[in-house]
Amino acid sequence: MAGVAKLFDGHIINSSNEEVDLNDEKYNGKVIGLYFSAHWCPPCRGFTPMLVEFYKTHGKDKNFEIIFISSDRDERAFNEYCKDMPWLKLLYSERKKKEELGKKFQITGIPTLLLLDGDSADIICKDARDKIQHRDPRGESFPWRTL
Numbered sequence: 001m002a003g004v005a006k007l008f009d010g011h012i013i014n015s016s017n018e019e020v021d022l023n024d025e026k027y028n029g030k031v032i033g034l035y036f037s038a039h040w041c042p043p044c045r046g047f048t049p050m051l052v053e054f055y056k057t058h059g060k061d062k063n064f065e066i067i068f069i070s071s072d073r074d075e076r077a078f079n080e081y082c083k084d085m086p087w088l089k090l091l092y093s094e095r096k097k098k099e100e101l102g103k104k105f106q107i108t109g110i111p112t113l114l115l116l117d118g119d120s121a122d123i124i125c126k127d128a129r130d131k132i133q134h135r136d137p138r139g140e141s142f143p144w145r146t147l
Contacts, residue, residue, distance in 0.1 A: 003121030038071035039081035
């Protein structure tokens with residue numbers, strides 16, 4: 001998973017707030033969703049429960065992991081928002097890394113769910129939110145290779 005791991009240089013924690021090594025072999029071959037979102041954003045709060053359900057239903061069988069990248073205004077809001085998220089997250093303190101990733105992937109609004117090939121970090125799908133929310137909520141065509 002060297003591709004996505006290089007994007008983060010560490011700084012990823014799991015839902016138990018333990019540091020995660022994205023180079024671990026259990027992440028090999030995974031599709032990685034980068035989820036740009038925030039607690040203050042009503043569309044984000046509407047989509048997040050759908051994404052949680054999709055992840056719980058399909059995460060294992062579709063070899064899918066998510067990394068939450070917060071646009072929250074403070075760490076308290078970040079902690080409140082992600083407490084029910086069962087996936088990985090970029091440490092809130094990594095604001096510079098969040099900005100770098102937003103620029104690299106041309107994130108212009110939230111919520112945005114971008115799918116990457118975990119091994120290469122190549123973009124697979126730029127509009128995975130639309131796929132989950134409207135076009136393919138059962139994930140029949142996941143990972144929606146659009147490029």
